[in-house]
Amino acid sequence: MRDDEITRRSDERFARMRPFGGRTPPPVDLTGLPPGPSWPPLLQSAGLLRFRHRFQPHLRRRYGDVFTVRLVPQGRPLVIFTRPEAIKEIFAGDPEVFHAGKGNAILGPIMGEHSLLLVDGAEHKRARKLLMPAFSPRALQGYQDLVTGVAKTEVGSWQPGQPFRSLERMNALTLEVILRVVFGVTDEARLARLRPLVNATVDVSPAVLLGWGVPRLRRVGMWKRTVETSYALDRLIYAEIAERRASPDLEHRTDVLSQLIRVDDGGDRLTDPELRDQLVTLLLAGHETTATALAWALYEVGRDPRQRARAREAARHGDDAWLEAVAKESMRLHPVIAMVVRTLMRPTTVAGVDLPRGATVAASILLSHASPDSHPDPEAFRPERFVDGSPDPNTWIPFGGGVRRCIGAGFSLMEAVTVLREVFTTYDVRAVGRDVPKVRNITSVPRRGARIVVHDLPVEGR
Ligand code: HEM
Numbered sequence: 001m002r003d004d005e006i007t008r009r010s011d012e013r014f015a016r017m018r019p020f021g022g023r024t025p026p027p028v029d030l031t032g033l034p035p036g037p038s039w040p041p042l043l044q045s046a047g048l049l050r051f052r053h054r055f056q057p058h059l060r061r062r063y064g065d066v067f068t069v070r071l072v073p074q075g076r077p078l079v080i081f082t083r084p085e086a087i088k089e090i091f092a093g094d095p096e097v098f099h100a101g102k103g104n105a106i107l108g109p110i111m112g113e114h115s116l117l118l119v120d121g122a123e124h125k126r127a128r129k130l131l132m133p134a135f136s137p138r139a140l141q142g143y144q145d146l147v148t149g150v151a152k153t154e155v156g157s158w159q160p161g162q163p164f165r166s167l168e169r170m171n172a173l174t175l176e177v178i179l180r181v182v183f184g185v186t187d188e189a190r191l192a193r194l195r196p197l198v199n200a201t202v203d204v205s206p207a208v209l210l211g212w213g214v215p216r217l218r219r220v221g222m223w224k225r226t227v228e229t230s231y232a233l234d235r236l237i238y239a240e241i242a243e244r245r246a247s248p249d250l251e252h253r254t255d256v257l258s259q260l261i262r263v264d265d266g267g268d269r270l271t272d273p274e275l276r277d278q279l280v281t282l283l284l285a286g287h288e289t290t291a292t293a294l295a296w297a298l299y300e301v302g303r304d305p306r307q308r309a310r311a312r313e314a315a316r317h318g319d320d321a322w323l324e325a326v327a328k329e330s331m332r333l334h335p336v337i338a339m340v341v342r343t344l345m346r347p348t349t350v351a352g353v354d355l356p357r358g359a360t361v362a363a364s365i366l367l368s369h370a371s372p373d374s375h376p377d378p379e380a381f382r383p384e385r386f387v388d389g390s391p392d393p394n395t396w397i398p399f400g401g402g403v404r405r406c407i408g409a410g411f412s413l414m415e416a417v418t419v420l421r422e423v424f425t426t427y428d429v430r431a432v433g434r435d436v437p438k439v440r441n442i443t444s445v446p447r448r449g450a451r452i453v454v455h456d457l458p459v460e461g462r
Pocket residue numbers: 100116117118128182281282285286287289290293331336337339340341398399400401402403404405406407408409411412
């Protein structure tokens with residue numbers, strides 16, 4: 001694809017992909033909704049976004065298992081459910097009625113209109129079908145060696161005895177996994193050009209996202225920089241796609257992009273703009289999320305001598321089930337994403353609550369994971385919850401659920417186990433100081449970066 005053609009496509013994406021298509025969303029009937037605070041919508045939105053770790057538990061204590069928050073613009077209702085029976089209904093809801101893409105519209109200019117996260121109904125079904133094979137258990141096995149290679153290089157570069165923020169190193173690691181395993185880039189020069197662009201794309205601030213509605217802003221300051229980054233990234237991605245399509249070893253390559261290029265569902269294939277949008281989506285959805293879960297896992301294991309010993313033993317003896325339980329328990333105790341949402345296209349009833357068209361419903365991951373009914377002693381880090389049986393359905397939901405369940409769930413668990421195995425066969429890991437969650441854009445991350453210090457294991461301990 002020529003440079004001017006790529007620029008035209010990027011221009012079109014920025015022009016088209018504005019939240020609510022640049023229009024004011026239709027009003028929603030608020031009568032009879034579950035109770036909730038009567039503060040101004042801006043305050044409630046800030047509470048939910050910036051102070052979610054205190055705000056959500058407060059609302060549950062004050063209003064019970066289901067409550068309504070009113071958000072900007074126009075005090076639109078978000079009805080938050082916390083009980084597994086209700087969450088089951090949300091996940092099983094008719095995809096033509098329970099739309100998920102609407103809630104992610106703000107990411108449109110970056111991810112693009114074909115993004116799996118943004119499309120709904122038949123379009124989502126088709127995209128999901130074309131993408132699924134690249135995330136099948138067999139495909140995941142094919143990525144294992146590449147991930148192990150990246151993990152070995154990263155873990156081998158750590159300095160024993162010197163405390164560091166594990167979140168930073170896990171971010172670097174999962175970024176490398178996306179570039180090499182998902183994009184399948186091997187050329188060192190291209191990797192060096194991609195890294196800063198990808199980092200800048202992932203770091204996009206909420207202010208930039210909220211400013212999309214004002215086209216003039218795109219010519220100034222951080223908005224201008226974001227647009228330029230996005231164009232530069234597009235050029236590299238389209239170049240990679242073109243080369244990969246022409247590559248003589250395409251048939252034998254195991255990376256995600258090569259698999260997506262090969263997909264052929266009775267003649268239905270992914271076009272270049274679709275591939276671009278899905279790659280950027282996988283990058284944004286799959287990089288920091290997995291890094292954060294891994295950082296919390298290292299921190300939690302590193303806090304407790306018994307957990308440290310158990311993790312080292314599991315890594316040494318190939319007990320992947322325990323390492324996976326460590327990753328899952330970290331995701332339970334420290335949900336990376338606080339809730340999943342669906343916007344209703346028709347009036348609907350969820351768990352006996354009548355809801356109008358246009359209302360948004362949420363399944364609270366934060367409150368589900370903190371419920372003592374579902375997870376006894378919920379504040380404690382106990383990987384055995386996932387070994388001696390497993391939590392009840394719809395009580396452990398870090399990856400959401402139903403037809404929209406995270407497509408990268410298996411990938412991220414495979415990656416987490418591979419990285420934990422590498423870390424715990426190489427080092428004894430100790431947490432440094434206490435850490436608590438803080439909000440970073442959509443995700444929640446450890447405020448102090450989950451600081452750890454590692455020490456070489458005696459040779460017989462490896
Ligand atoms: C710990 C790691 C991760 C967490 C906690 C996580 C969480 C989530 C959640 C909560 C959703 C929304 C599900 C729903 O609406 O029901 C989601 C969707 C998605 N995730 Fe993940 N994710 C993780 C890793 C990944 C990875 C590694 C990838 C890709 C390589 C990925 C790609 C996606 C995509 C494409 C979607 C949209 C699925 C759809 O709408 O059909 N995620 N993820």
